[in-house]
Amino acid sequence: MGRRYKLFFLIALTCILVYIGIITQVSYAAKPLQLKAVFLINFMKLTKWPSQDDKFEIGIYKNKTFAGVLEGILAGKKIQGKNVEVLKAEDASQFPTCHVVFVSKNATGELEDVFARIGALGNNPAKLTIGETADDSFIKSGGIINFVEQEGKIKFNVNLVPAKDKGLILSAKLLKLALNVVKQ
Numbered sequence: 001m002g003r004r005y006k007l008f009f010l011i012a013l014t015c016i017l018v019y020i021g022i023i024t025q026v027s028y029a030a031k032p033l034q035l036k037a038v039f040l041i042n043f044m045k046l047t048k049w050p051s052q053d054d055k056f057e058i059g060i061y062k063n064k065t066f067a068g069v070l071e072g073i074l075a076g077k078k079i080q081g082k083n084v085e086v087l088k089a090e091d092a093s094q095f096p097t098c099h100v101v102f103v104s105k106n107a108t109g110e111l112e113d114v115f116a117r118i119g120a121l122g123n124n125p126a127k128l129t130i131g132e133t134a135d136d137s138f139i140k141s142g143g144i145i146n147f148v149e150q151e152g153k154i155k156f157n158v159n160l161v162p163a164k165d166k167g168l169i170l171s172a173k174l175l176k177l178a179l180n181v182v183k184q
Contacts, residue, residue, distance in 0.1 A: 035154050036147055037070040040130060043145055044079050044100060046174040050167035051125045055083040059095030061114065063104035064088050092117035095127070103131040103138065111141040126166035139182060144168070148179065155179045 044056065056079055060067035067088045074084050087098060092114045095101050107114050111133075118127060119142075130145045131138035138146040139159045146157045159182040163170055175181050 032149075032154060033066050033069045034073070036066065036132065037073050039147070039154065039156065040070065040100065040102060041073065041079060043128065043130065043170075043174060046171035047128055048169040048171075049099060049126055053082070053099070053125055055085060056080075056100070057085050057087060057095075057098040058100040058102065059087045059089060059092075059098035061092050061095075061101060061103045062090055062106040063102070066102065066104065093121065096121045097125065098127060099125050100128045100130060103129065103143065105132045105134070108133050108137065111137055111143075115142050123166050126168050128166075128168055129162070144170075150179070158182065 067086050071086045087095065101118055103114055129143045131143045132147040139157055142162050144159050144163045148155055148157060156178055157180045158175060158178040161182060
C-alpha cells in the first residue's frame, strides 16, 4: 500500500506541475496580446476622427486570437462614449465601416495588397491603421501606428503622414510616448 500511495502522489504532483507550467506559458503568451489590446484602446481614446459616428468598429485582420482578447477587454465598455464592435476577417476589404484596422504580423508579406484593399474602402470613416511588423515595413507601406518589441517591451512608432491625409488627429500625449514619429 505504501508504494502505491507514493506512486499515486508522484503522478498527481507531476500532473499538477505540468498543469501549472501550461497555465504559466499560456498566460505569458497572452500578456503581449493584452498589452497591445490596451494600447489599441488608448490609441483610439487619444485620436480625433473627422466623422461623428455613433459607434466604433475595429477590424482585426488575420488574428482571431487578438480579436478575442480585445473583445474580452472591451466587453461592456465604451470608447469616447461610443459602443465598440470588433470584426474579424481574412480579407482586408471586409472593413468598410471600421474606424481602426489592426493588421497582424501574419500579413507582413502582403502589406502592399492589404493597404490597396483598405485604400479602396475610402475614408468614410477614416481608418486608423495599426500593425505589428518587426521592421518598419508597416510604416513605410502607409500604416499609422506600428507595434515593435524593444528590450522585451512593447513600444510603437507613428507615421503622421497618412493620419493627416485621413483627417485623423493624434494626441500630443500619444506622440510623446512613440519611439519614432514620421512627420513627412
